[in-house]
Amino acid sequence: MVKYIEKEFKTIINKMKYIDSWFWCRYTLNPYNGCEHACIYCDARSEKYYLHPDLDNEIIVKKNVKKKLDNRLKNARTLLPDVVATGGVCDAYQPAEIKYQNTRQILEVLFKYKYPVCISTKSDLVLRDLDILSKIADDTYCTLSFTITTFDDEIAKFLEPHATLPLKRIEALKKIKEEFPKIQTGVNLMPIVPYIEDSDENLDEIILKTKEANCDFILFSPGMTMRDS
Numbered sequence: 280m281v282k283y284i285e286k287e288f289k290t291i292i293n294k295m296k297y298i299d300s301w302f303w304c305r306y307t308l309n310p311y312n313g314c315e316h317a318c319i320y321c322d323a324r325s326e327k328y329y330l331h332p333d334l335d336n337e338i339i340v341k342k343n344v345k346k347k348l349d350n351r352l353k354n355a356r357t358l359l360p361d362v363v364a365t366g367g368v369c370d371a372y373q374p375a376e377i378k379y380q381n382t383r384q385i386l387e388v389l390f391k392y393k394y395p396v397c398i399s400t401k402s403d404l405v406l407r408d409l410d411i412l413s414k415i416a417d418d419t420y421c422t423l424s425f426t427i428t429t430f431d432d433e434i435a436k437f438l439e440p441h442a443t444l445p446l447k448r449i450e451a452l453k454k455i456k457e458e459f460p461k462i463q464t465g466v467n468l469m470p471i472v473p474y475i476e477d478s479d480e481n482l483d484e485i486i487l488k489t490k491e492a493n494c495d496f497i498l499f500s501p502g503m504t505m506r507d508s
Contacts (some may be wrong), residue, residue, distance in 0.1 A: 281315055283375060287339045291347045294358060301498065302397050310381035310508070312339035314369040316401055316442040320470055322368075322504065327362075338375050345384035352392045363389055364397040370442075372402035386411045394419035399467055401442035401493075403451040413459040422463040422496065425452055428476050430484055436439035438472065453492040464492070469500035 291508075293307045314321065317335040352358060364382055365371040371382040386408060396415055398405065400421050405412075405423065417422040425448040429435055452464045466489045471477050489497055 280336070282337050283340055283378075284337060285342050286312075287342045288347075290350065291341070291344060291351055292363070298361075302399065303362050304364035304437065305398050306363040306394075307367045308363055308385060309367060310344060310365065310371050310379075310385055311339060311369045311375055313337055313343070313372045315375065316370050316439055317441065318337070318401075318439045320438060320472060320503065322506065324369075330465050331409065338373070340375060340379050341381060343389055344381045348385060348388045349391070352388065352394070352447070360392065360419070361410045362395045364399070365461050366399060368486050370400055370402060371398060372400045372404040374441075376404060376506045378400075383411070384407055386415070390418065393419055397422045397424075399424050399426060401426050401439060403443045403447050406451055406454065408438050409455065409459060409462075412462060416459065416461040416463075420453065420463075421461075422465065422495075423452075423508060424465040424467050424496075425449070426467040426469065427485055427489075428468060428471060429481055430488065431481075431504070434475060438475075449488050449492050452489075452494055456493045464487075464494045465496035465498060466494055468496045470503035471501060472503055 290309065291413065295305060295307065298305050313335070315338060365382060365385065376382050386396065390411055396412070412421050412423065427445045427448055428438070429444050432444055433440070452466070455462055456464050466485065467486055486497065
């Protein structure tokens with residue numbers, strides 16, 4: 280049973296020392312701490328992120344995110360508008376978002392202050408926010424990608440037990456590109472789990488379906504980082 284814990288945080292947005300070479304972002308912002316998708320390969324499990332041990336079942340909900348972010352950007356002297364990546368160590372569209380709408384509130388503030396966004400997710404709940412994402416795309420820049428490493432439902436349910444099934448993810452990308460072509464769409468083909476997902480047939484299928492969905496890019500990482508957890 281997943282438990283939600285509301286908690287006040289001192290900070291809401293993180294400025295990186297250098298622009299991230301993978302996701303093109305200057306800032307990162309996590310609406311939640313922990314993630315219900317429970318992906319077994321999640322990099323956030325490693326000790327370097329200092330997250331609580333039961334990150335699949337105890338989701339810390341950051342309180343007052345809209346007010347806190349608005350105040351931070353309104354009074355900022357060094358936080359000039361640049362790409363903000365949401366959900367680096369959690370999925371910004373995990374089930375908690377249905378109830379709390381932290382991600383939605385964050386997007387509204389980012390649009391207000393003209394900050395472009397980069398969103399990576401495994402949930403088609405992102406379709407709910409296409410109204411605000413399309414406004415950001417028109418005004419500055421918006422890129423939206425789904426992590427897809429297999430279209431085999433059995434493997435997907437093993438690796439990513441509570442995420443939206445991959446076929447629904449690619450259908451969502453196709454819908455987004457058809458209805459809002461200014462939103463840049465893509466597939467994060469990472470991590471590729473050795474012996475499970477590294478066959479030519481699996482990689483070819485992902486590339487073909489991505490092309491058929493008229494996506495703009497594939498972010499490809501032909502390997503898997505092994506860390507402590």
